[in-house]
Each structure stands twice: as C-alpha cells, then as structure tokens.
Amino acid sequence: xxxxxxxxxxxxxRSIDIFGAVFGLILLSWVFLIVAIIIKIxxxxxxxxxxxxxxxxxxxxxxxxKFRSMVSDAEEKLKDLLQYNxxxxxMFKMKDDPRVTKIGKFIRKTSIDELxxxxxxxxxxxxxxxxxxxxxxxVKEYSTYDKQRLIVTPGCTxxxxxxxxxxxxxxxxxxxxxxxxxxxxxxxxxxxxxxxVFMLFGSKNAF
Numbered sequence: 001x002x003x004x005x006x007x008x009x010x011x012x013x014r015s016i017d018i019f020g021a022v023f024g025l026i027l028l029s030w031v032f033l034i035v036a037i038i039i040k041i042x043x044x045x046x047x048x049x050x051x052x053x054x055x056x057x058x059x060x061x062x063x064x065x066k067f068r069s070m071v072s073d074a075e076e077k078l079k080d081l082l083q084y085n086x087x088x089x090x091m092f093k094m095k096d097d098p099r100v101t102k103i104g105k106f107i108r109k110t111s112i113d114e115l116x117x118x119x120x121x122x123x124x125x126x127x128x129x130x131x132x133x134x135x136x137x138x139v140k141e142y143s144t145y146d147k148q149r150l151i152v153t154p155g156c157t158x159x160x161x162x163x164x165x166x167x168x169x170x171x172x173x174x175x176x177x178x179x180x181x182x183x184x185x186x187x188x189x190x191x192x193x194x195x196x197v198f199m200l201f202g203s204k205n206a207f
Contacts, residue, residue, distance in 0.1 A: 067115065148174075
C-alpha cells in the first residue's frame, strides 16, 4: 500500500496537532492535577504516569504516556491473563481486568487516562488523529498486510475509536485504519476529532 501525504496536508495537520495539544494541556490542566492526586492517594508507591514502548510510523519505537490506571506490577501479571483475552488478533483487552485500580476504571471508561498522550503529540511521536500505536509484541504477530497501518504517524484517536472501539476485533481495526490512511485529509481528521470529543465521556466500549 502506498500513501500520498502532500506537504500542505502534513503542514496543516502538524499545525493542528501542536495547537490542539497545547490548548488541550492548558484547558485540562486542572484535570491532570486532580487525577494525579487521586492516583497517588490510592497507590502512594506507584507513579502517576505510565510510559510504555509503542511502535510508530515506519515501525519506529517510542515511549507513549498515559495516566497509570493499573497496579504497579501490571506487566508482570499479564502473562497469567493472556488466556482471558476478549478481542481477536494481535491485541489484549479484558473488560474486567483485575489489574485495573478503582480510579483506573473511571479514567479508562472516560478515556482520561489517554490525555498525557498530548505530550507525545507535541514531541511529534503521535498525531491527534491516526492509527493507534501497537505494542512491539503485537507487531511481531502482524502480517505484511497488517503492517500497512504503520506507514503513517499514529494518533490519539482515529476511525477505529469512533466506529466501535473495543467492540471491534483486530481485523476490523486494521481495515478501518487502512480506510483512514487511504482517505486521510484535513476535513476527515477534524470530523474524527469532533466525534471523539462528543464520545470522550461515558463511552460504552472503553476498557
């Protein structure tokens, strides 16, 4: 699959990314403060933020940031939970994941845990809109066809998120990502951003 991204599109998209991320960080600074305090109260020993290696454009790895929504040793406990995976393909999702903390359940349901990724957008690792960046272990299971979703900059939100999110399987996610890549333009990006804002709170399919 080849993708054509004009210089004008990339310039405007990057401008929207920077403006949107900075504006979001300023507007939601109070949310960052409150969530950080609650996370520390519930688990004083663990960090407020969680960083994880993800695979971005052209399979380049980077650290993606989130508010920590799980217990401190979540990664170590994952191997015992893989058999309970509730989505198909190279992803792991579990609706009643025992590793998730009380505040974690709330911020995951409302997608507040994703807000620190605005820092990734400013750094240029991510865009506001694009395919979700997968884990390295997931990419190892990708076919050549699946890897096509890695030819553009990953995003905080995308066509998959506003089309069903975790109620959709891996194959459906790949198809939606490739549909976005084939049809990406500024109007399409703005539509996804606005739809994401309306879906942000009370999403039925976020876990």
